[in-house]
Amino acid sequence: MNKERRFLIGLARAFGGAIIFVLPMLLTMEMWWLGFYLSRWHLILVMILNIPLLIGLSHYSGFETTFELIEDTLDAFVAYAVAFITAAVVLILIGAINYGMAPDEVIGKIAIQTIPGSIGALLAQSQFGGGGVEETESRNHIGYIGTMFLMVIGALVLGLNVAPTEEVILIAFRMTKWHAIFLALLSIAAMHAFVYVVHFRGQITMPEDTPLGSTFLRFTITGYVVVLLVSLYLLWTFGRTISTPLDQIAVMGIVLGFPCSIGAAAARLIL
Amino acid sequence: MTNDQHNHQSQNQAGQHNPPLLEWIVGAIGLIIVVGLISFLIYEAFTESERPPIIVVDTVSVSSAGGNYLARFTLDNTGGITGADVTIEGTLSSDGEVVETSYVTVPYVPPDSIREGGLYFTQNPEQYDLQLRVLGYRIP
Numbered sequence: 001m002n003k004e005r006r007f008l009i010g011l012a013r014a015f016g017g018a019i020i021f022v023l024p025m026l027l028t029m030e031m032w033w034l035g036f037y038l039s040r041w042h043l044i045l046v047m048i049l050n051i052p053l054l055i056g057l058s059h060y061s062g063f064e065t066t067f068e069l070i071e072d073t074l075d076a077f078v079a080y081a082v083a084f085i086t087a088a089v090v091l092i093l094i095g096a097i098n099y100g101m102a103p104d105e106v107i108g109k110i111a112i113q114t115i116p117g118s119i120g121a122l123l124a125q126s127q128f129g130g131g132g133v134e135e136t137e138s139r140n141h142i143g144y145i146g147t148m149f150l151m152v153i154g155a156l157v158l159g160l161n162v163a164p165t166e167e168v169i170l171i172a173f174r175m176t177k178w179h180a181i182f183l184a185l186l187s188i189a190a191m192h193a194f195v196y197v198v199h200f201r202g203q204i205t206m207p208e209d210t211p212l213g214s215t216f217l218r219f220t221i222t223g224y225v226v227v228l229l230v231s232l233y234l235l236w237t238f239g240r241t242i243s244t245p246l247d248q249i250a251v252m253g254i255v256l257g258f259p260c261s262i263g264a265a266a267a268r269l270i271l
Numbered sequence: 272m273t274n275d276q277h278n279h280q281s282q283n284q285a286g287q288h289n290p291p292l293l294e295w296i297v298g299a300i301g302l303i304i305v306v307g308l309i310s311f312l313i314y315e316a317f318t319e320s321e322r323p324p325i326i327v328v329d330t331v332s333v334s335s336a337g338g339n340y341l342a343r344f345t346l347d348n349t350g351g352i353t354g355a356d357v358t359i360e361g362t363l364s365s366d367g368e369v370v371e372t373s374y375v376t377v378p379y380v381p382p383d384s385i386r387e388g389g390l391y392f393t394q395n396p397e398q399y400d401l402q403l404r405v406l407g408y409r410i411p
Contacts, residue, residue, distance in 0.1 A: 002291075003289070003290075003291040004291045004292075004293050006291075007290070007291045007293050007294045008293070011297065033378075033379055033411065036353060036379070036381040036384075037352075037353040037355075037379070037381065037411045039316075040312050040313075040315050040316035040319060041316050043312055044309055044312045044313060044316065047305065047308060047309055047312070048309065051305070071290060074290055074294060074295065074298040075298075076301075077297075077298040077299075077300075077301030077302045077305065078294065078297045078298050078301050079301070080301040080302075080304055080305050081297055081298070081300045081301030081304055082301075084301075084304045084308075100384065100385040100386075100387075101381075101384045101385075102381065102382065102383035102384045103311075104315050104319075104381070104382070104383065105381045105383075105384050107308065107311055107312070107315075108312075110308075111308050111312065114308070
């Protein structure tokens, strides 16, 4: 199979991945609204931060163990192109982009969707790709930073679906502090169980002499802190923290942290 | 490492190290899209004003609709920010006396964008003085 043909198949897979990840968000009206009323600076920041994120994702989910910066950067921009086209086509088809809308509104609506879309496009390469020997080999060599990075990706994938909805705020308002504490504990327990206890495919096996406390502290607790940071960043990006008292922000962070933690734990097994 | 494995890897790596021309083209398109989007957003960020929404309602047409009468309108926000829950009131009056009132709320009216809507009346607006006005908005 020649290189062009292989690239075209990869490109088709990227569109498949983009549509799977972004479709729930394309069909969420809060995402359309955020496209025009979200602070332009928040949108610019998330689009810029997404570039190193995609490069890292290309590095960790790729077939190679060596870091090919130029190639990973190329992958990142291909993913952005795929995400842009996917978002624009679907938004026009469903009438979320219409005649009479200002350029700012149209561009904003598409721009916000390129974030989940491009992550999906890149993930498709590792998930739908014919995984060879190299894939399983590189998985074991991602290291501590790599593990945390994959958890960020997993948290984003699930968190982005939930973060724009009004329900996060509503749930946070209805919860007592006790609800929040137990939800945080459940999230941590679920994260640990997902990776180490329940025997899913891709289960991470610990060396016999590893003390339970060590993995719990080094991966699960640290992972949950990373998850909370992702959750708070998403809330801030979507303007949910404006003139909101700190304790409410904390509860919202834990609420959004619940799906984020499941996503993060799943990412360690799947990606 | 066996010979077979070695061949497989070098083949794979050769493909990975020299991306095809097409990949460079699509990547370049992606780069243009990202730079374009970010530049546009930065331009918008610098030119966006904090002026409150200035929402103007214009009557487009009046027609009969299923036993009622329909007054269609457009909303145009010439202010700087989005108005949420924009409420429109339509009144029919005769000699200064209000005969009928209708309301509708439009979820969002972004700046420079046009939104459409309509108000139903039981009496023919053409025989009265039809007045549409924007009652208010909320910051999203």
